[in-house]
Each structure stands twice: as C-alpha cells, then as structure tokens.
Amino acid sequence: xxxxxxxxxxxxxxxxxxxxxxxxxxxxxxxxxxxxxxxxxxxxxxxxxxxxxxxxxxxxxxxxxxxxxxxxxxxxxxxxxxxxxxxxxxxxxxxxxxxxxxxxxxxxxxxxx
Amino acid sequence: xxxxxxxxxxxxxxxxxxxxxxxxxxxxxxxxxxxxxxxxxxxxxxxxxxxxxxxxxxxxxxxxxxxxxxxxxxxxxxxxxxxxxxxxxxxxxxxxxxxxxxxxxxxxxxx
Numbered sequence: 001x002x003x004x005x006x007x008x009x010x011x012x013x014x015x016x017x018x019x020x021x022x023x024x025x026x027x028x029x030x031x032x033x034x035x036x037x038x039x040x041x042x043x044x045x046x047x048x049x050x051x052x053x054x055x056x057x058x059x060x061x062x063x064x065x066x067x068x069x070x071x072x073x074x075x076x077x078x079x080x081x082x083x084x085x086x087x088x089x090x091x092x093x094x095x096x097x098x099x100x101x102x103x104x105x106x107x108x109x110x111x112x113x
Numbered sequence: 114x115x116x117x118x119x120x121x122x123x124x125x126x127x128x129x130x131x132x133x134x135x136x137x138x139x140x141x142x143x144x145x146x147x148x149x150x151x152x153x154x155x156x157x158x159x160x161x162x163x164x165x166x167x168x169x170x171x172x173x174x175x176x177x178x179x180x181x182x183x184x185x186x187x188x189x190x191x192x193x194x195x196x197x198x199x200x201x202x203x204x205x206x207x208x209x210x211x212x213x214x215x216x217x218x219x220x221x222x223x224x
Contacts, residue, residue: 033211042200042214043156056211090155100146100163100204102212104155 002026004093004105012111013081021076021108025093031055032074033102034066035090043090049074081112115139117201117215124221125191133186133218135201143204145177145184146212151197160186161204188220196222 005024013019025032031050035043045058049068060066063081068074078085088109092102117137125131135145144163148156162168162177162184174187188195198219202212 042216043212045211045213048211058211088153092156099210100144100161100202100212101158104157106155 004091004103006089006091006105006108008108009106010109010111012113014113015081015083017081017112019078019081019110021078021089021091021110023074023076023091023093023105025072025074025091026103029093029095029103030072031094031096031099032068032072033092033094034060034074034076035092035104037088037090037107039087046076078110083112086110086112115203115205115213117203117213119199119201119215119218121216122219122221124223126223127191127193129191130187130189131191131220133188133199133201133220135184135186135215137182137184137201137203137215139203139205139213141205142179143206143210145175146202146204147173147175147186148200148202148214149197150200150217156200159199163204191222193222193224196220 007022033048034046037043046060048056052068066076088107090107092104094102119135146161147159150156160175167176172189177184198217200217201215
C-alpha cells in the first residue's frame with residue numbers, strides 16, 4: 001500500500017539559510033499535518049491543512065510557512081534557519097479533516113550547522 | 114496549556130504484560146490515541162479511544178476514563194520487537210483536529 005512520501009530524507013543547511021520540505025500524502029487523503037521532533041522529544045504539532053486550507057496551527061515559528069497544493073501535496077518552507085531548528089520533521093496524512101489515525105511519513109532529518 | 118504525562122521508561126520481560134499510563138490536562142479533548150515509534154522511525158498508530166472503556170486490538174488494548182482524565186495502553190505477550198517508544202496523544206478539536214503528544218515512554222523488553 002502507498003505510504004506518505006517525504007523529501008528530502010536528509011538535509012544539511014547552514015544558519016540563516018532557507019529550506020523547503022515536501023510531503024506527498026497517501027492517495028485520496030485530503031489532510032496533511034506537520035510535526036517537529038527534537039532528539040528524545042515528542043512530536044510537536046506545527047500546522048495542518050484540510051482541502052488546501054489551513055485548518056489548525058500549533059507552535060510554528062513565524063520564520064516557517066506552509067501550504068497545501070491542488071494535488072494535496074504540501075511544502076514546509078523554513079527561512080533564517082537557526083541551530084535549534086535541527087530536528088526530524090514528520091508529515092502525516094489522514095482522510096476527512098481531523099483524525100486520530102494519522103499516517104506518518106519517514107521524516108526529513110534537518111541538520112543546521 | 115495542554116499537557117500529557119506518561120512514565121519515561123518501562124522495562125519488562127518477554128511474554129509478560131505491561132501497562133503504560135497516561136494522564137492528560139487539555140481543552141477541546143476529543144479522544145486519546147496511542148502511537149508506537151521505533152528509534153529514528155515514523156510514529157505508527159496503535160489504538161484510539163473516543164469513549165470510556167477498553168478497546169482491544171490483538172495483543173494491544175487501550176483504556177480511557179474521561180472523568181479521571183486518564184488512559185492506558187496494555188501490551189500483552191510481549192515480544193522483543195515491542196521495544197520502542199510509546200506515545201499517548203490527545204486528539205484536540207478547536208478549528209481543526211490536531212494531536213498533542215505526551216513525552217513518550219521507552220519500553221525495553223528483555224529476554
């Protein structure tokens with residue numbers, strides 16, 4: 001069965017650079033969620049989209065922005081990167097707007113040096 | 114604020130039963146989910162309780178008591194492959210739904 005696809009899987013950037021993370025949800029899933037997970041920490045909800053509209057927002061810095069496109073894929077744009085942004089970034093998808101059963105992608109490991 | 118508390122680590126032996134507790138303090142609470150995460154891997158959905166009571170899915174069961182703001186995950190017939198982190202996550206519904214995760218419980222299964 002198709003799973004959530006994230007690219008790139010690994011990304012190394014320097015401070016103050018920008019990064020774009022991509023997420024391709026499971027086919028027919030209309031909702032995308034973004035999470036940030038630091039080492040030894042729990043996933044922190046950043047933002048979600050349902051039917052291409054932002055549906056909820058968590059602890060997402062103003063330096064970050066995201067959107068969901070007409071084909072339901074989503075991109076997380078991160079600017080003015082800081083060392084503290086180094087983390088695993090997960091995208092998850094679900095069907096129907098808000099779901100307790102979210103399917104997570106493999107994650108993008110971002111390292112900021 | 115929104116918070117969920119669970120033990121940081123639990124150790125058990127193969128074949129045993131282990132219970133991971135979770136207490137929560139949230140607003141807009143809809144239900145409690147449980148996720149498993151192996152080192153460096155993606156969280157994987159295990160179980161969900163919207164109503165009070167026990168939900169059973171194979172070797173895993175989950176329980177919720179809304180009046181006590183408490184839930185637990187029960188793992189039976191433990192196997193070595195069950196060694197992982199287990200997160201409780203509150204489904205919060207304000208404008209849209211989102212999951213707020215607990216800090217995670219690292220389960221070590223010993224032979």
